[in-house]
Amino acid sequence: MPLSRLLLVVLLAAVVRPGATTVPQKFRLYAPHAATVTVKPVGRAAPAWRAQHMTKDPAGFWDATVAGMRPGDGYVFTVDGADRIDPSCTDISPNATHSVVPRPYQWRNPRRVVPPAASIFYEMQVGSFTAQGTFASAMAKLPYLAELGITVVELMPVMHFCGPADSWGYCPVAPYAVRPELGGSHGLKAFIDAAAGLNMSVALDIVWNHASGQSALVNYDQPDLGAHCDDETGSCGSYFEQGAAEMTPWGPRPNMADPNIRRWIVRAVQVLIDDFHVGAFRWDSTACIRQVGATIGDGGCDTDNSDGWLLMQEANTMAHSAAQEGTNVIAEDTWGTPYPAITAHVNDTSVATPAGTAGGAGFDGQWGYPFYFSAAGEVRNALSAHENYPLSRQAQDTNIVRKLETKGHFSAGDEGQQR
Secondary structure, three states: OOHHHHHHHOOOOOEOOOOOOOOOEEEEEEOOOOOOEEEEEEOOOOOOOOOEEOEEOOOOEEEEEEOOOOOOOEEEEEEOOEEEOOOOOOOEOOOOOOEEOOOOOOOOOOOOOOOHHHOOEEEEOHHHHOOOOOHHHHHOOHHHHHHHOOOEEEEOOOEEEOOOOOOOOOOEEEEEEEOHHHOHHHHHHHHHHHHHHOOOEEEEEEOOOOOOOOOOOOOOOOOOOOOOOOOOOOOOOOOEOOHHHOEOOOOEOEOOOOHHHHHHHHHHHHHHHHOOOOOEEEEOOOHHHHEEOOOOEOOEOOEEOHHHHHHHHHHHHHHOOHHHOOOEEEEEOOOOOOOHHHHOOOOOOOOOOOOOOOOOOOOOEEEOOHHHHHHHHHHHHHHHHOOOOOHHHHHHOOOOEEEEEOOOEEEEOOHHHOO
8 A cells, every 4th residue: 555545544633524514523532541531512602512422442542423513613622631622623722722623615726836946935924924913914915925926935833833923933832723813724725725826835834843842732641740841851741752852952852753643743744735735845853853852963953763754754755645746845954964865765775864764755855044144144235235225224124035045035024033
């Protein structure tokens, strides 16, 4: 069986078909350490359905079928008495306390994928791109980007993250769920649809090398671990690595050693392709997926991680399958020195890879910031020399072009943020 099809077999959490109120909804949750799990409604004064117990199989999956759910319904999984979000929900409450059944979306345009050679990127932080900080307000500016010649709009992380909505977003809290303040899953789909109508693709910046210590998945089915997740001596539960591999420089690492968690991560990428029409991805800090460690060194982290390498191979095999129509995947992996195996084909065994692995990671390219420091310096020097653009204006102008990257990648935002 092809790997891309095998990855479809196991769905690790709730599969909610938006808009279906008369068809029973099937829930499937991975919580191997839980003794009891119930799915129950929250939010509506008079929900059309009642709490229902879930049944556990020998592999640690919990199942239930619930009738009567409507778009906008809030729900939680009560795991051993504690209310938890659905790890695979695409909509969530602003405080990340419960999941929300998404609204249906009717697509007007087919999914758009731009070949790498034709890709001119514009990196956007949705929360700070406009005064309103939403997909809807950013969508109104898409014609300007199209006129500028942009072919791919790359969004910085939009899955629910800690901190304000106009921050960078590299601290995942609910990795499947679109941040509600930005417009939720419906808003993201509308943005991608509008971009496709202007012959632009949308790339997403996804963060799977670490999570926030405030993640809604911390100690998900192991509430009695005792130690705090942000304590390097503690444990963060089933969804995160254990022992020396647990922590990264930024927070706990997803449990890539567990095949079920790897499938859950691959499924997240597939949902974004199939259900959201995302055309490309930038994987954040793949150096800290292929390596583990809690300190930043010349290689990012410091010890080879074969499970992380396997995760990237599985995800990229799925993304490049015929059914995915040529999705482009880019790795942030340079750390000043390119890592050739990251862009080698998954079947290429001639390249040097992390210990215990064979074949490349299968990315289409590498994203790197070193070029920025040299190119941006030249741009600043040129601008400061221009009589109509003094240095004091540069420091104040929050719309300054602030980063140049390889392959025609431009982005705009707060110069003071240095992002």
